[in-house]
Amino acid sequence: MIRGTEAKDRVRNEMRTVAAAARRAARGPGRERDLVVQSLKAAAAALLAWTVADEWLGDPMALMAPWVAVVLVQATVYSSLRQAAQQFAAICVGTLLASAAQVLTGNSLAALALSVPVLMLLANWPRFGDQGIYATTTALFTLASDTVTTSAISHRLAQAALGAVIGVAVNALVLPPVHLRDVRENLAALAQETGDVLTDIAEDLRQGDWDASTTAHWSRASARLSRRLDDLRAARGWSQESLRLTRDWLKAFHRVPLDVPAADEDERWSRITGHAAALVRALAVSVNGGRTAGPPDGAALHSYARLLALLGEACHCEGRRLLEPGGPRDGSDAYYGTDRRAEATMRELHEALQTSLRDHAGLGAPRTAVLGTLLLQAENIWAETERPSPAPRP
Numbered sequence: 001m002i003r004g005t006e007a008k009d010r011v012r013n014e015m016r017t018v019a020a021a022a023r024r025a026a027r028g029p030g031r032e033r034d035l036v037v038q039s040l041k042a043a044a045a046a047l048l049a050w051t052v053a054d055e056w057l058g059d060p061m062a063l064m065a066p067w068v069a070v071v072l073v074q075a076t077v078y079s080s081l082r083q084a085a086q087q088f089a090a091i092c093v094g095t096l097l098a099s100a101a102q103v104l105t106g107n108s109l110a111a112l113a114l115s116v117p118v119l120m121l122l123a124n125w126p127r128f129g130d131q132g133i134y135a136t137t138t139a140l141f142t143l144a145s146d147t148v149t150t151s152a153i154s155h156r157l158a159q160a161a162l163g164a165v166i167g168v169a170v171n172a173l174v175l176p177p178v179h180l181r182d183v184r185e186n187l188a189a190l191a192q193e194t195g196d197v198l199t200d201i202a203e204d205l206r207q208g209d210w211d212a213s214t215t216a217h218w219s220r221a222s223a224r225l226s227r228r229l230d231d232l233r234a235a236r237g238w239s240q241e242s243l244r245l246t247r248d249w250l251k252a253f254h255r256v257p258l259d260v261p262a263a264d265e266d267e268r269w270s271r272i273t274g275h276a277a278a279l280v281r282a283l284a285v286s287v288n289g290g291r292t293a294g295p296p297d298g299a300a301l302h303s304y305a306r307l308l309a310l311l312g313e314a315c316h317c318e319g320r321r322l323l324e325p326g327g328p329r330d331g332s333d334a335y336y337g338t339d340r341r342a343e344a345t346m347r348e349l350h351e352a353l354q355t356s357l358r359d360h361a362g363l364g365a366p367r368t369a370v371l372g373t374l375l376l377q378a379e380n381i382w383a384e385t386e387r388p389s390p391a392p393r394p
Contacts, residue, residue, distance in 0.1 A: 034177065034181075037175055037177075038073060041073045041174055042069075042070050042071075043070070044170060045069040045073050045167045045170040047066070048170065049069035049070075049162065050062060050065065052162065052166065053066070053162060053163075059155055059159055063159075064156055064160050064163060065162045065163035067163065068088075068091070068160050068162075068163030068164050068167060069167035070167070071083075071087070072084050072163070072164055072168055072171065073170060074177075076177055076179070076238065076242040076244070077171055077172045077176050077244075078242070079241065080168045080171045080172065082129070083129065084164040084167065084168050086132075087134050087160075087164065088161060088164050089127075089128065090123075090128050090131050090132055090135040090138070091135070091138045091156075091157070092157060092160075093122060094119055094134065094136060094137070094138035094139040094142070095138050095142050095153055095156055095157060097115050097118065097119060098138070098139035098142040098143050098148075099142060099148045100115075101114040101115040101143075103148065108143045111143055112143055115143075116136060116139060116140075119135045120136055123135055123136055142156065176242075177242060178239075178243070179239045180239050180242070180260040183232070183236055184260065184322055184323070186232040187232055187261055187266070187269065188319045188320075188322035189228060190228045190269050190273070190319075191269065191315050191316070191319035191322060192315070192319035193221075193224065194272055194273055194276060194312075194315045195312040195313065195314075195315030195316040195319065197218065197222060197280075198309070198311050198315060199308070199309060199313070200218070200221065201218055201279075201283070201305075201308055202307075203309075204218075205302075205305035205308070206302060208298065208301070210283075211287055212284070212287050212288065215283050216284075218280045218283065219284060222273075222276060222280045225273040225277070226273065226277075229269070229270055233266060236263060236266055239260055271384055272385065275377045275378075275380040275381045276381065278377045279373070279374055279377035282370055282373040282374050283295070285370065295370065296371040296374070297356070299356065300353060300371060303352045303353050303356065304349075304353060304371075304378070306349055307346060307350065307353070308378065310342050310346050311346075311382060311385060313342065314342070314386075315385060318385065346382060350379070357371050
């Protein structure tokens, strides 16, 4: 009964996820709509390849064209071209080796036993990328058809080439995929989540009821920032690849705004998240019963919590700004009027914490080291969030 309830809950949750994705795709541009567009393009490429191969050319190997075309509508135009070359080479190898084995043995089973092990080894050759498996599947199709002739081989290879041309052409000419939006969204999410971590820590410190379980929660949140940073770097790689061979085309037709945030922003937020992780570790050490270092006194922690709250809000502001590329730019009053007042408050808190650091020096080196580490990491975050961000790359 419990398992049945869990299964129903999972199905219900999955349906909610699908429905939410469908609503996001219908609402406006985003990752979900991009997936819909790419799926429809792949289907269109397969239909077009089948129509050309079967209806117009009347080729007996028409299946090869849509089979190749549908898998070559890839995430970027460059990857489509690269994988087209790899897949066509794999298909050629599979077709020729299977045909040679059939001629040599005169038996489909023997040809299969002779060619497939070799092709499976070749599938792992780095030159084929992730397309090497098509050498083996093509060999299976070749041997299953019982038509191993020069004409059949030429038809099969010609249809593979036709499918590759159609798949790449559809991907390049019909709404070519661009992943610049992913960089901006991941960068904004990283800024927002960093602000959330700092704000949560500040709130717990202000309440004063934090312990080892609380610091463990902060550590998990900090680890999520590292995973978000990995997502950002992956998105950056996709964005750079999506502009290879297509930048001029996209710019000429205004396909997408090309104001992707500069790559320096990735490194800046990598440093900020690293400083946040370091201050979490310092707080975790201070509540570890087996360590001599203890947390700073209540007044210092209260000041530190206020400073972290302001730094968290600065990160939130950065995240909102990144999601509004058409809004006010760096230096405008709309963004920096409040920030200047917050900066004055942060300077006052910083001075108070420096005074506390001198006072803690009389309480022993371990407690002084903890407060000094916390203050240093907050200063590092402040320095990174204070400077203006680079202008978007044209």
